[in-house]
Amino acid sequence: MTTRKRVDPDLARLDRVVADARRAREEREQGYRGRALKLYPWICGRCAREFNHGNVHELTVHHRDHNHENNAPDGSNWELLCVYCHDNEHQRYLDTRPLAGNDSPSGSTHTPFADLAALLKGGG
Ligand SMILES: [Zn+2]
Ligand SMILES: [Zn+2]
Numbered sequence: 593m594t595t596r597k598r599v600d601p602d603l604a605r606l607d608r609v610v611a612d613a614r615r616a617r618e619e620r621e622q623g624y625r626g627r628a629l630k631l632y633p634w635i636c637g638r639c640a641r642e643f644n645h646g647n648v649h650e651l652t653v654h655h656r657d658h659n660h661e662n663n664a665p666d667g668s669n670w671e672l673l674c675v676y677c678h679d680n681e682h683q684r685y686l687d688t689r690p691l692a693g694n695d696s697p698s699g700s701t702h703t704p705f706a707d708l709a710a711l712l713k714g715g716g
Contacts, residue, residue: 624663624670628653631667638677652678658685 634643634651643651654671655662662669673681 625653628670632672636674637671
């Protein structure tokens with residue numbers, strides 16, 4: 593019986609693959625962020641707040657079609673938004689999506705979505 597500690601080569605390899613994949617993703621994100629920041633002025637597309645090297649980490653790259661894999665080289669799918677407006681943008685996207693197609697004709701006069709919409713609109 594051996595007491596030598598055995599390192600499973602497959603496991604070690606898997607660890608490296610995972611680390612590589614993570615680094616590749618980070619590099620890709622850094623890549624499009626860097627490109628977007630070079631391409632566009634450092635201004636939030638919604639609230640027009642201006643950024644500089646001191647606070648540019650609060651400026652984020654938004655994907656207009658919400659597809660992070662769609663990084664067109666001309667930057668047409670990117671929009672620079674401050675973290676607050678970026679949050680709002682995604683909130684709006686989430687809010688409107690389930691309500692889309694709610695105008696289907698049905699015999700019912702009561703829909704739970706209509707109540708929800710009224711709640712969301714009247715709440716604030
Ligand atoms: Zn903003
Ligand atoms: Zn976004």
